[in-house]
Amino acid sequence: MKKVEAVIKPFKLDDVKEALNEIGIQGMTISEVKGYGRQKGHKEIYRGAEYVVDFIPKIKIEIVLEASQVDQVVKTIRESAMTGKLGDGKIFVFPVEQAIRVRTGETGKDAI
Amino acid sequence: MKRTSLIAAVVFILSPFSNALAADAINAGDTAWIIVATALVMMMTPAGLALFYGGMSRYKNLLNTFAMTFVAYCLASVIWVVWGYTLAFGPDLGGVIGGMGNFLLSGIGPESVEGSIPTLVFVLFQMTFAGITVALVLGSIVDRIKFSSWIVFTVLWLTFVYSPVAHWVWGGGWMGDLGALDFAGGNVVHINAGVAGLVLSLMVGKRIGYGKEAMFPSSITLTAVGAALLWFGWFGFNAGSQLAADGVAGSAFLVTNTSAATGALAWMFAEWWINRKPTVLGIASGVVAGLVAITPAAGFVGLGASLFIGMGAGIIGFFSVAKMKQAIGYDDSLDAFGVHGICGIWGAIATGIFANPAITEGASGLLYGNPKQVLIQIVSVIATAAFSAGATFLLVHLTRILTGGLRVTTEEEIEGLDSSLHGERAFEIPA
Numbered sequence: 325m326k327k328v329e330a331v332i333k334p335f336k337l338d339d340v341k342e343a344l345n346e347i348g349i350q351g352m353t354i355s356e357v358k359g360y361g362r363q364k365g366h367k368e369i370y371r372g373a374e375y376v377v378d379f380i381p382k383i384k385i386e387i388v389l390e391a392s393q394v395d396q397v398v399k400t401i402r403e404s405a406m407t408g409k410l411g412d413g414k415i416f417v418f419p420v421e422q423a424i425r426v427r428t429g430e431t432g433k434d435a436i
Numbered sequence: 437m438k439r440t441s442l443i444a445a446v447v448f449i450l451s452p453f454s455n456a457l458a459a460d461a462i463n464a465g466d467t468a469w470i471i472v473a474t475a476l477v478m479m480m481t482p483a484g485l486a487l488f489y490g491g492m493s494r495y496k497n498l499l500n501t502f503a504m505t506f507v508a509y510c511l512a513s514v515i516w517v518v519w520g521y522t523l524a525f526g527p528d529l530g531g532v533i534g535g536m537g538n539f540l541l542s543g544i545g546p547e548s549v550e551g552s553i554p555t556l557v558f559v560l561f562q563m564t565f566a567g568i569t570v571a572l573v574l575g576s577i578v579d580r581i582k583f584s585s586w587i588v589f590t591v592l593w594l595t596f597v598y599s600p601v602a603h604w605v606w607g608g609g610w611m612g613d614l615g616a617l618d619f620a621g622g623n624v625v626h627i628n629a630g631v632a633g634l635v636l637s638l639m640v641g642k643r644i645g646y647g648k649e650a651m652f653p654s655s656i657t658l659t660a661v662g663a664a665l666l667w668f669g670w671f672g673f674n675a676g677s678q679l680a681a682d683g684v685a686g687s688a689f690l691v692t693n694t695s696a697a698t699g700a701l702a703w704m705f706a707e708w709w710i711n712r713k714p715t716v717l718g719i720a721s722g723v724v725a726g727l728v729a730i731t732p733a734a735g736f737v738g739l740g741a742s743l744f745i746g747m748g749a750g751i752i753g754f755f756s757v758a759k760m761k762q763a764i765g766y767d768d769s770l771d772a773f774g775v776h777g778i779c780g781i782w783g784a785i786a787t788g789i790f791a792n793p794a795i796t797e798g799a800s801g802l803l804y805g806n807p808k809q810v811l812i813q814i815v816s817v818i819a820t821a822a823f824s825a826g827a828t829f830l831l832v833h834l835t836r837i838l839t840g841g842l843r844v845t846t847e848e849e850i851e852g853l854d855s856s857l858h859g860e861r862a863f864e865i866p867a
Binding site: 370 | 492499650652653711713715717718721757758759761762771774
């Protein structure tokens, strides 16, 4: 089992979710996060007082899936989240040791 | 018809013997307008200014800004009718202050007349000016002053600074006698409050983290709504200051709106040019800058002058808050001095330049053959600023002694005054 974690532009969430639904991904967890990479932050000026806003709002998507699905999911996220400009985000893949469904106690791939 | 002419005849016969019947008759139109104008100016403080300032203060201090504004208006309401009015408009003592003749409004009843309106309406109209003036000062020290210190300072300042200056200009004092033109409160309200704000901010000190950490306004939306309400209320402030429903009031109404609009546009374009973005905070600030500058001039200048006065205010206001303040480095949190002090000075001097005798007879400025008026205006500005600075300095010291220091503790300041002083929060923002 693997976990795919993608940090994307917030307005791309619907596109990514639909694209993943189309390839059969049934669930995901998202959170509103802030961060910066090469895009850096931006500047806001209030009556001459200049503040650099380093951390830009992003959406983090987490999906736990079978190892065999990883390549297809990563490709789908890349294609659906891409605008071609700085700040499109990053995708990380992690190994997952175990998954348990709370309601039934099922484990492993049955739980995801 | 016959009855009316009979009364007129009686009045005519009695007039040499009684002022109350002839010159000082209550005019229903004037009275109705000033009652409405008073309500408009009242709204400027707990609604207009509270929103304008509250939106600019940080989210953790928004309610404290509202609390200080509300309490300033409440204190002014009480102080004015007990001793403030008589200090400002009571029997003149040497051109400097009013005597105690109208303490608790004694001697003033429903039948008393001031010009063509009931004296009680005049008292209330003037009360709303006292309220907004002291509330304007607090813009310089939001985010860090103790609530008790603010209350004590408000009481002292209304008594020892506002009331005397109002007397000088409008109450039969020396500044009015000198011929200084201040239609609706450039000196009394804006320069006075702006300079007091500067002194207070220097004495209270900078906010923790000033210049190092980002201090975002809590809501530019609230600030913009506040500016709109100030603009609306300012029609009562300026057109009401004619104390009559007449042509000069109409002219004051016109130039007030024009100056606010050109102030907003000038600030916006200056900022767009210099900082590359036309901010909403800049547009809202420009509205107020334009309104401040036209205040002393409202009943004296024509339309052309108001275009120029507003434009000047927008540009001067922008540079004083965005460049001058940064260069000097004082922490006037919401720019009480930069907007009200500086644009008030511009307005006072512009009045001396543009005053047109065709608007109000006998009030001529430089452009109408009376260069001396500019000098008189400068003298009035310097006198107001010097008195306000010196007296505020002493009163802040006195406040510090009476309330055991001016500032909240470091922990309270970092936690935010809404929570630490009032035990409330401005917004519930779901996670």
